Amino acid sequence: MTLSTPIVAGNWKLHHGPSATTAFFREFLPLLPTERRASVAFFPPALSLPAAADALTDRADVLLGVQNIYWETSGAFTGETSASMAAEAGARLALIGHSERRHVFGESDAEVRRKIRTALDAGLDPILCVGETLEQRDSGAATEIVGMQLESALSGLTGADFDRLIIAYEPVWAIGTGRAASPDDAAQMHRHARQILVRHSDGARRTVPILYGGSVKPDNASALLAAPEVDGLLVGGASLVPAEFALICAAADQVR
Numbered sequence: 001m002t003l004s005t006p007i008v009a010g011n012w013k014l015h016h017g018p019s020a021t022t023a024f025f026r027e028f029l030p031l032l033p034t035e036r037r038a039s040v041a042f043f044p045p046a047l048s049l050p051a052a053a054d055a056l057t058d059r060a061d062v063l064l065g066v067q068n069i070y071w072e073t074s075g076a077f078t079g080e081t082s083a084s085m086a087a088e089a090g091a092r093l094a095l096i097g098h099s100e101r102r103h104v105f106g107e108s109d110a111e112v113r114r115k116i117r118t119a120l121d122a123g124l125d126p127i128l129c130v131g132e133t134l135e136q137r138d139s140g141a142a143t144e145i146v147g148m149q150l151e152s153a154l155s156g157l158t159g160a161d162f163d164r165l166i167i168a169y170e171p172v173w174a175i176g177t178g179r180a181a182s183p184d185d186a187a188q189m190h191r192h193a194r195q196i197l198v199r200h201s202d203g204a205r206r207t208v209p210i211l212y213g214g215s216v217k218p219d220n221a222s223a224l225l226a227a228p229e230v231d232g233l234l235v236g237g238a239s240l241v242p243a244e245f246a247l248i249c250a251a252a253d254q255v256r
């Protein structure tokens with residue numbers, strides 16, 4: 001099943017353990033119509049995936065993903081989560097290269113590339129996250145940095161891989177700061193990403209969705225979704241609150 005756009009994804013980061021996950025969905029699911037245009041996905045902490053999968057037993061319209069994977073399937077890798085185990089626990093998607101993975105945990109472009117391949121091979125659709133820091137933006141290097149992250153992650157992918165890939169542009173300075181990119185800035189970077197994608201995915205059957213992430217809230221969701229080339233949203237803080245995330249999903253349903 002390929003996801004149809006717009007896509008609204010909630011990244012819970014290190015929030016909501018199993019019991020908070022159950023409580024979240026008890027409150028959230030009645031707020032989300034089953035008949036809608038937007039695809040909706042959640043990325044709970046790996047330990048909460050089974051609780052989320054349980055809560056979604058009767059809601060196949062809501063998808064789950066894992067926030068990070070390791071490239072080995074099993075073995076002496078203390079603390080890691082494999083793609084196949086995440087899939088067994090209910091994940092259909094995997095966030096790869098989120099800015100916190102890159103900047104807090106030092107994940108390199110090479111590791112990101114390897115994880116994209118691992119996700120695809122294990123049947124998880126990857127959401128590749130890219131984005132520049134404030135320093136990089138202020139020095140005028142934003143498009144170059146995002147371009148390099150994309151070029152590195154996309155190298156080696158084939159036509160069929162592009163059918164399952166999703167990109168998320170998340171400027172680091174916008175994540176968790178309350179300062180979202182303007183719809184114009186988002187559109188400009190998404191256009192740049194699109195050009196790189198077109199070059200790499202020559203002959204790809206599907207247009208790779210490009211999501212925007214960084215301080216998305218109910219009051220800026222519609223404007224961001226209306227920006228050209230913005231195919232959906234990756235939401236952190238506002239996805240933890242059922243009523244707020246439901247408003248963002250509703251905004252996505254009304255777009256275009």
Ligand code: PGA
Binds near residue numbers: 170213215216235236
């Ligand atoms: P935020 O996080 O919405 O809290 O800014 C977005 C993200 O990190 O994916």
